[in-house]
Amino acid sequence: MKWISDLIDIIFPRCCAVCGTPLSSGEKELCINCMIDMPLTEPYRADNEMEKQFFGIIQVERAAAYMHYGKESPYNNIIHRMKYKDRPEIGKQMAAKAAKELIGKGFFHGIDIIVPLPLSAKKKRSRGYNQCDYIAQGISETTGIPIDNKSVIRHIANETQTHKRRDERWKNAENIFRVTTPEALAGKHILLIDDVLTTGATIASCGKSILTAVPDAKLSIFTLSRAGKSI
Numbered sequence: 001m002k003w004i005s006d007l008i009d010i011i012f013p014r015c016c017a018v019c020g021t022p023l024s025s026g027e028k029e030l031c032i033n034c035m036i037d038m039p040l041t042e043p044y045r046a047d048n049e050m051e052k053q054f055f056g057i058i059q060v061e062r063a064a065a066y067m068h069y070g071k072e073s074p075y076n077n078i079i080h081r082m083k084y085k086d087r088p089e090i091g092k093q094m095a096a097k098a099a100k101e102l103i104g105k106g107f108f109h110g111i112d113i114i115v116p117l118p119l120s121a122k123k124k125r126s127r128g129y130n131q132c133d134y135i136a137q138g139i140s141e142t143t144g145i146p147i148d149n150k151s152v153i154r155h156i157a158n159e160t161q162t163h164k165r166r167d168e169r170w171k172n173a174e175n176i177f178r179v180t181t182p183e184a185l186a187g188k189h190i191l192l193i194d195d196v197l198t199t200g201a202t203i204a205s206c207g208k209s210i211l212t213a214v215p216d217a218k219l220s221i222f223t224l225s226r227a228g229k230s231i
C-alpha cells in the first residue's frame, strides 16, 4: 500500500516541521537534514545543568532534556506544532528517539512510573489532548515503564507563564496541582514529564505537590526541550 501513501504525499505534501520542505515517504515530521542538525543537549550525565537547576528547590534524582529551545530557533516549531497545531504525534516520535539515547545512559534505571504533567480539565478540553501524554507514550513504548496520568491533577488553570517575570512565574505556579490517589504513587520513583523547561516553576510545583502527598516517592524529570540556562 506504499503507493497510496506516496500518492497522498503528492496530493497533500507533508512538510518538515522545522524547515518546511516536503517530506519523502520515509520521513516522519522532520526531514533527514533537520533530524541530523537537531540542537541536542549533551548526552545525559549525572550532576548536569538541568539537575542543578532544581538544587535547593526540590529533591530530584535525575533530570534531562532532549534538545535546546533557543530563541528564534526553527526547532521551536516542533513544540509549536505539538501544542497548537493539533499534531501531538511529533512529541511521541521525538520522545521515543530521546528515550533510545537515554536508555543506554542509565537514565531510566529504577524508575517505576511515568507521570505526564497534567493540564487543567478546561485546557485539555479546548486543546483536545495533553501533549505531555504523547511525550510519555514515546518514552513508555521504548522503555516499557507504565504511565499514570490519573493520580495527579491540575486543579487551577494558571495563566500563561510566557510574559511573566521570574518571581511572578513562581507565585503563579504555586499550589496548582493535587495528588488524588497518593497510594498509587507510594514508594515509587516517578518520572515527571513536560514539554519545555523554562524557569522550572511549573514542574517544581507539581513535584512539590507529589512529594508532599507522597513523602516516600522519588522524582526524576524529563522534558523534550529546555530554554536558557538559569532558573
Ligand SMILES: [Zn+2]
Pocket: 016, 017, 018, 019, 020, 021, 030, 031, 032, 033, 034, 035
Ligand atoms: Zn527540514
